[in-house]
Amino acid sequence: MTLTTAVLSAVALILFFVNRKENGKQVEGLKIGAKEMWQCLPLILGAFVLAGMIEVLIPGEFVRDWLSAEAGFKGIVLGTLGGLLLAMGPYAAFPIIASVLASGAGLGTVVALIASWSLLGLSKAPFESSFFGLKFFVYKSILSLPFCLAAGLIAHWIELLLR
Amino acid sequence: MRKSLEVIAVSVLLLVLVAVILGGWNLVLQGLKSAGNTAIKSALMLVVSFIVIGQIQVLLSRERMDSWLGKYSGIKGIAISAIVGGLIPGGPYVYYPFARSFTEKGLPAYILIAFLFGKHVYDFSRIPMEITLIDPQIALIRNLITLPIPIIAGLLAEYLLKNRSVANLFSEGEI
Numbered sequence: 001m002t003l004t005t006a007v008l009s010a011v012a013l014i015l016f017f018v019n020r021k022e023n024g025k026q027v028e029g030l031k032i033g034a035k036e037m038w039q040c041l042p043l044i045l046g047a048f049v050l051a052g053m054i055e056v057l058i059p060g061e062f063v064r065d066w067l068s069a070e071a072g073f074k075g076i077v078l079g080t081l082g083g084l085l086l087a088m089g090p091y092a093a094f095p096i097i098a099s100v101l102a103s104g105a106g107l108g109t110v111v112a113l114i115a116s117w118s119l120l121g122l123s124k125a126p127f128e129s130s131f132f133g134l135k136f137f138v139y140k141s142i143l144s145l146p147f148c149l150a151a152g153l154i155a156h157w158i159e160l161l162l163r
Numbered sequence: 164m165r166k167s168l169e170v171i172a173v174s175v176l177l178l179v180l181v182a183v184i185l186g187g188w189n190l191v192l193q194g195l196k197s198a199g200n201t202a203i204k205s206a207l208m209l210v211v212s213f214i215v216i217g218q219i220q221v222l223l224s225r226e227r228m229d230s231w232l233g234k235y236s237g238i239k240g241i242a243i244s245a246i247v248g249g250l251i252p253g254g255p256y257v258y259y260p261f262a263r264s265f266t267e268k269g270l271p272a273y274i275l276i277a278f279l280f281g282k283h284v285y286d287f288s289r290i291p292m293e294i295t296l297i298d299p300q301i302a303l304i305r306n307l308i309t310l311p312i313p314i315i316a317g318l319l320a321e322y323l324l325k326n327r328s329v330a331n332l333f334s335e336g337e338i
Contacts, residue, residue, distance in 0.1 A: 003299075004208060004294055004295070004299045005207055005208050005211060008208060008211045008212060008215060008291055008294065008295075009211050011215055011291075012211050012214040012215045012218060015215060015218035015219065015222060016214075016218055018218075018222060019218055019221055019222055022222065023221065023222070025221040025222075026218065026221070028221050029214075029217040029218040029219075029220065029221040029222070030214065030217055030218075031217070032216075032217040032220050032221065033213040033214045033215075033216050033217025033218070033220075034213065034217070036213055036216060036217065037209070037210070037213035042168060043167055043168050043171065044209070044296075045202065046168060046171040046172060046175060047171055048198040048199075048201050048202050049175050049194070049195065049198045050171055050174050050175050050178065051197075051198065051201065052193075052194040052195060052196070052197035052198030052199075052201065053175065053178035053179060053182060053191075053194040053198075054178065055194065055197050056182065056186075056190055056193045056194040056197065057178060057181060057182055057185070057190075057194070087170075088167040088170060088171075089167055089254070090289050090292050090293070090296075091167075091292065091296075092167045092170075092171055094292055094293060094296035094297050095201065095296050097296075097297055098201070098296055098297045098298065101297065101298065101301065107301070107304065110297075110301060110305075111301075111304065111305050111308060111309075114293075114297070114301075114305050115284075115305070115308075115309055115312075118283045118284055118286070118309075119280070119283050119284065119312075123255075124255065124283075127255040127259045128259070131259045131260070131262070131263045132262075132263070132333070133333070140276075140279070143276075143316060143319065143320075144280075144316075147309075147312045147315070147316070151305075151308050151309050151312070154308050155304060155305070155308055158304065158308075
């Protein structure tokens with residue numbers, strides 16, 4: 001965690017100086033970041049509480065049978081379905097995904113969940129269908145589905161190899 | 164954002180109720196404790212993540228993204244569109260109208276597919292959040308595994324739709 005914070009801080013510093021050199025908008029960038037954080041804070045805190053509750057409520061047996069590495073393809077399919085239904089932005093979805101991970105879900109399930117949330121998430125449906133038509137949304141979703149399952153399967157194999 | 168907050172609030176209330184029924188207030192406290200721990204652990208990273216997000220937003224203007232698209236075709240065009248998709252900051256209110264503008268630019272349909280898949284899969288400004296809120300290792304593995312997806316989707320679209328433009332595709336009523 002400390003290393004990650006250090007790396008992110010270095011990235012933030014580099015971007016700050018790049019903006020200072022390129023466009024002089026580094027302070028504007030800080031303001032935008034602060035504003036976005038202020039706007040998202042209630043959502044993030046709410047999602048933390050939700051994630052905490054999910055973590056203590058998910059039955060161990062369910063995780064073992066359906067979401068863990070041992071669950072295999074079942075977990076990947078369930079992860080893909082979960083991502084589809086997780087119709088919310090990253091600030092809300094990520095803590096929930098983290099709670100599924102913390103409860104003991106396998107890597108395949110978690111990767112399928114993230115891939116499916118990003119590609120198939122139903123929150124995109126109103127935008128995609130209004131800008132490009134319902135048919136486009138359906139075709140794109142059909143095209144996306146095998147990618148989510150494949151990503152989950154690859155992650156599952158990686159987990160098995162790393163054991 | 165407001166809708167997500169409402170969904171979260173209702174879900175929290177429901178789960179608290181379930182927790183009270185299943186394990187009493189002790190279980191609720193356990194959940195809240197877990198939430199508090201996560202919040203404390205990720206507080207500093209969250210602040211830094213938002214600094215990164217703000218700096219990315221001022222660095223990558225829509226005009227700059229625009230100038231990179233349409234310069235290349237084939238696999239090079241697909242790769243650049245996917246990267247531009249990943250780089251374009253902002254939510255659906257920003258990138259869907261931007262993608263819709265491909266119609267007027269006469270860009271091929273596979274560029275649109277690569278762009279949308281790039282935005283959804285790469286979204287570079289989302290990575291700090293993924294690292295902070297999920298796990299750095301999981302974020303790395305997920306990003307590496309899904310890296311080829313926008314390229315493969317773009318190539319598939321190029322194969323299936325040939326060189327049809329976005330405008331052409333929509334006007335033919337095929338999509």
